[in-house]
Amino acid sequence: MVEKVGDVDWENWDPVVKATLLFVIQDGQVLLIHKKRGFGKGKINGPGGKLEAGETWQECAVRETEEELCIKAQGVEFAGELLFQFADMYSIHGFVYTATGYEGEPTETDEAAPIWCSIDDLPFEHMWEDDHIWFPYMLEGRPFTGRFIFDGDRMLDHVIELG
């Protein structure tokens, strides 16, 4: 069983899913979602989802945010890269983006409900376990690459590299 980051052959790693996350950060607050369906249902996360054929990672992040919250993110920048290997052999390669603003009004959809949270009081107890590791770097604007081993919801190991 895969338990440690070092157990994975990252050079030849072929993720099952490619996906994105996007966080609007404004006035000391970050726009999160309560995820209503799909992978991670019930958790608090950023808007995001699976990469579609022909789109860039950033286009995916912006499209998913529009689909989930009815807003068009503005001032979008790359923040970091996440590589998740699960013990059941599921795997996700993720790219994280930040945005400084948006057009429209954050609106609940059948996928997500918007939640504004203070960057000083983030609800990590309701988020994926990896988030508390890389969120501070994202908020600092420091690029990161994180590798994580999960067994279901439980994080078994991680390694983070900073740019």
Ligand SMILES: COc1nc(N)nc2c1ncn2[C@H]1C[C@H](O)[C@@H](COP(=O)(O)OP(=O)(O)OP(=O)(O)O)O1
């Ligand atoms: C394992 O740790 C994770 N941490 C964080 N912060 N986010 C994660 C983790 N694992 C997955 N995610 C994110 C990545 C994506 O944004 C979503 C999963 O996307 P989903 O499967 O819901 O993709 P959609 O295209 O929206 O779904 P549909 O196929 O149902 O439309 O979770």
